[in-house]
Amino acid sequence: MQQSKPDDAKKKYSLPLKLFLFIGIFWTIFIVFLLSWAIRSGDNMIHTRTLTQARAFLKQIILTRYWSAIHGGVYVPVTKETQPNPYLEVPHRDVHTEDGQLLTLVNPAYMTRQIAEIADSKGSIHFHITSLNPIRPGNNPEDWEAFALRKFLSNESDEYYEWWQPDEKEEKTFRYMAPLWTEKACLTCHSKQGYAEGDLRGGISVTIPANGILSEKMLNHRLLAGSFFLIWAAGLSGIFFSFRLSKSEYMKRSHLIEELETALKDVKTLGGFIPICASCKKIRNDQGYWDRIEQYIGDHSDAKLSHGICPDCMQKLYPEFCGEVTGKEKPDKSKPHGRPWWDEDRLQAFIESERRFRELTELLPETIFEADLQGVLTFANQKAFDVFGFTRDDFDAGILAFDVISEKDRDRAKKNLEKILQGEAVQDNELEMKKKDDSVFPGLVRISAIARDNGPAGFRGLVMDITEKKRTQEFLIQNEKMMSIGGLASGIAHEMNNPLSGILQNAQLIFNRLIGSIPGNEKAACDSGTDMESIKAYIEKRKIGELLENIRISAIRATETVRSMLDFARQKPFVPKPVDLSVVVDDTFLLLRQNRDFKYIRMIKQFDPDLPYVLCEGNRICQVIMNIINNSMDAALEQWGTVKDLVLYVRLTHEKGKVRMEIEDNGPGMDEEVQRHIFEPFFTTKEPGKGTGLGLSIAYFLIVDLHKGKIEVQSTPGQGTTFIVTLPVEPSH
Structure with missing residues (x-):
């Protein structure tokens, strides 16, 4: 028996230890996954920023060339650095001013080459104009430039970029190249080479030194690794302390179960002589308590019970057998009658064992039961009655x-x-x-x-x-899903920003070139055999200006939606600041417009003038409003099958240092039972698979726990629902 105790302790210790190791390994894998994802995202962001920088630089060069081309070049004084271009064969290449100064014509190619020489002298970004068929030998392409030009020529790509390092001793660079297409203004210099408008004339390459970019990337890697290490260590410490606590509780519970089993064994093996009167049963028989003990022992053990007769009952029932017993005389234990005797120590041991057994069963926080072979319950502790x-x-x-x-x-x-x-x-x-x-x-x-x-x-x-355990597991799973959805929304928003910017910019360019009063427009119209008045008349008649304005407004609205998605998806520490709640409501409606059902809802806003600022976080209040409105829409769809008859009232009022927000609908409403549980996690009236039951519980947490505000609900079945949110005013107000 002495050698078995350490083995038993090891067995009891092994389950919490295995659980700790499993959670620790899972936590480590999870942190490593998040770290790799963060590093990869940071690298992609740096790469995108470098590519954007190269594109922006190239765009400036192309705009400069375009300006020079539409003006037919620029005359500049002849200097040592700027000599007449021997490859430019056009009339009036060199002219003299009235005061005798010699000027030479600088075409776009010559201008680009000189800008590149200045950039090289400054030791910054290097760029190069080149072509597969250059006029100037110095414009012959390098191998990588020729490779990119052939891709442009075969329409495989409209840009080319790569990271490049010839050897370990040289600096790593980012190389970018885009094509140059022949435009009408270019034919003055290049028509003799056989180019036609729209042909690929060449390209411009941009080379950016990458040492600074790579240093930033390595610094970002180190910061991320350090931050995630601290998060990992903090999480592991929490897991360890939880393990120590759970191990202690587990060992304590195991000890209680052992004592309970020992007490049961003592009761079930009880035999011999029981010190209770067979006639009066005076010993511990309050309200039939001793009778129940006897019944239980007889039904659940092999104990053989017998009773003696107490002295009083013996004297009353059998006076003829009761003689005088002096203090010096001892009762004859061999006689069947006479003053009874019993083992007092055994009686006390039985009473103590029975008491310990009952107290231990009542201490345990779980249901304890016993049943016979037919499945009929023969014993249950008080917890069983409370639970069931x-x-x-x-x-x-x-x-x-x-x-x-x-x-x-x-x-x-x-x-x-x-x-x-x-x-x-x-x-x-x-x-x-x-x-x-x-x-x-x-x-x-x-x-x-x-x-x-x-x-x-x-x-x-x-x-x-294990209801709470299951709820916790479901909450963690749902929280992981929400984090993934937030990351996905952020990624989508970032990807949408670039094309939206392009739409806005190009819509503005089209508007300027078709409607704007620009000298270049008049010249282009004249060259095309028409005039701007005719073009404007056609545009007005076909309402092209209105269509362009609709494109611009839609792009701006989409940009605002992207911004709202980014604000909503970002996970930040709680940092409240003064916020205009009416702006938050408007931003929320803008975000909800993406829901196809929302456009059918009639919205009525009633805001008090001069509302004070509220100390809060705008995106979190936005989430609360969205959850409440989505709940109203879901209830209407479930009961009516449509939201076309749904009306929402949003009111903002100021009262006693607080701003009160009411969101009222004319929906189906809810009964008192549902209202009592509406803010509980995982409570939902929807069918399985159609709701998590987390929306309003999250809203409650954000308002009450995070913002120290108040949220309540008032509803009557068939008459609608009103959610009332109160938030403290910013102290300066």
């Missing part, structure tokens, strides 16, 4: 153990019990338990057989309510 809702009368009338298990799990429970009674080892079972009122909850059931010499006499076990 049965009364003592129900118990005395007889309760089948399988009646407290839902029908879907009943057959599985019976099969497991058969295995246990046959001596097989069966792990704890997770079953759906049923209360007296037919409500159900998830329970973890542990059962063992009651063994006797002639075989099993029944079974005993305990039931643990």
Whole structure:
């Protein structure tokens, strides 16, 4: 027995330790995954920024060339650095001013080359104009430039870029190239080469030194690694302390179960002579208490009980056998009658064992029960009555153990019990338990057989309510989903920004070139055989200006939506600041417009003038409003099948240092029972798979716990619902 205790302790210790190791390994893998994702995202952001820089620089060069081309070049004084271009064969290449100064014509190519020389002298970004068929030999392409030009020529790509480092000793660079297409203004210099308008004339390459960019990338890697290491260490410390606490509770519970089993063994092996009067039963028989003990012992053990006669009853019932017994005389224990005797120590041991058994069963926070082979419950602690809702009368009338298990799990429970009674080892079972009122909850059931010499006499076990554990698991899973959705929304928003900017910019350019009063427009119209008045008349008649304005407004609206998505998706520490709540409401409506059903809802806003600022975080209040409105829409769709008749009132008022926001609808409403649970996590009235039950609980957390405000609901079935949110005013107001 002395050698078995360390082994038992190791077994008890192994389960919490395995759980700790599993959670620790999972946490480590999760942090490593997040770190790799963050590093990859940071690298992509740096790459995108470098590419954007190269594109912007090239765009400036192309705009400069375009300006020079539409003006036919620029005359500049001839200097040592700026000599007449020998490759430019046009009339009036060199002219003299009235005061005799010699000027030479600088065409776009010559201008680009000189700008490139200045950039090289400054030691910054290098760029190069080149072509597969250059006029000037110095414009011959390098190998990579020729490769890119051939891709442009075959329409495989409209730009080319790469990171490049010839060897370890040289600096790494980012190389970017875009094509130059022949325009009408270019034919003055290049028509003799056989180019036509729209042909690929060449390209411009941009080379950016990358040492600074790479240093920034490595610094970002180190910062991310350090930050995630601290998060990992903090999480692991929390897991460790939780393990220490759970191990202590686990060992304490195991010790209680051992004491309970010892007490049961003491009671069930009790035999011999019981010190209680067979006639009056005066010893501990208050309200039939001793009778119940005898009944229980007789039904659940092989104990043989007998009774003696107390002296008073002996004197009353059998006076003829009761003689004088002096203080010097001792009773004759061999006679069947006379003053009784009993083992007082054994009586006290039995009483103490029975008391310890009952107290231990009542201490445990789980349901403790025993049943016979027919499944009838023969014992249950008070926790069982509290959890399942049965009364003592129900118990005395007889309760089948399988009646407290839902029908879907009943057959599985019976099969497991058969295995246990046959001596097989069966792990704890997770079953759906049923209360007296037919409500159900998830329970973890542990059962063992009651063994006797002639075989099993029944079974005993305990039931643990794991509702909170299941809810916690579901909350963690849902939280991970919400984090993933937030990251996805942020990524989509970033990807949408560039094309939206392009739409806005090009819409403005089209508007300027078609409608704007620009000299270049008049010249282009004249060259095309028409005039701007005719073009404007056509545009006005076909309402092209209105269409362009619609494109611009739609792009601006989409840009605002992207901004709202980014604000909503960003996960930041709670940093409240003074916010105009009316602006938050308007931003929320802008975001909700993306819901196809929202456009059918009639919105009525009623805002007090001169509302004070509220100390809050705008995106979190936006989330609260969205959750409430989505709840109203879902209720209308579920009851009516449409939201076309739904009307929403949003009111903002100021009262006693607080701003009060009311969101009222004319929807189906809810009863008092639903209102009592509406802010509880995972509570939902929707069908399985159509709702998580987290929206309004998150709203409650954001308002009450985070912003120290208040949220309540008022509703009447068939008459609509009103959510009332109050938030403290910013102190300066």
